[in-house]
Amino acid sequence: MQELIKEFMAQKKFAVVGATDNPEKYGNQIVKNLIKRGYEVYPVNPKLKELEGLPCYPGLSAIPVKVDVVDFVVPPSATEEILKQCRELGLNRIWLQPGSENEAALAFCRNNNMKTVQSVCVMLN
Numbered sequence: 001m002q003e004l005i006k007e008f009m010a011q012k013k014f015a016v017v018g019a020t021d022n023p024e025k026y027g028n029q030i031v032k033n034l035i036k037r038g039y040e041v042y043p044v045n046p047k048l049k050e051l052e053g054l055p056c057y058p059g060l061s062a063i064p065v066k067v068d069v070v071d072f073v074v075p076p077s078a079t080e081e082i083l084k085q086c087r088e089l090g091l092n093r094i095w096l097q098p099g100s101e102n103e104a105a106l107a108f109c110r111n112n113n114m115k116t117v118q119s120v121c122v123m124l125n
Helices: 002-009 026-036 076-089 103-111
Strands: 013-017 040-044 069-072 093-096 115-118
Touching (some): 002 093, 069 076, 103 115
Parallel strands (some): 013 069, 069 093
16 A cells, blocks of 8 residues: 555645535645645535635536546545546546545445555545
8 A cells, every 4th residue: 555655645636526615624634735745736626616726626527637646535425426437537546535435436446447545644645
């Protein structure tokens, strides 16, 4: 897992699915943390227009560039649906924050040859 984490952290563009403007939630803290560390961050939340001065996108397909890593900060049921979008868009580096994964999501990643980091917070790496 450490080698995979190193590979993911060496990338430049992160989509944060489940980004939020609530400063007490991980979806906000992760966006701020990645920005502070110099990553290009693409927040994804259909209810927000902007977050931390960045445009917020309604979905992965609305992001104008191909991101390197998709970081999930949503409930497992949403993760399962959004993973299908990742497959369609050719996004195969998936970071499942603690609490965003379930067995169905993990199986989907395995069955679709997606590189997956799980059970580890991106802010700790």
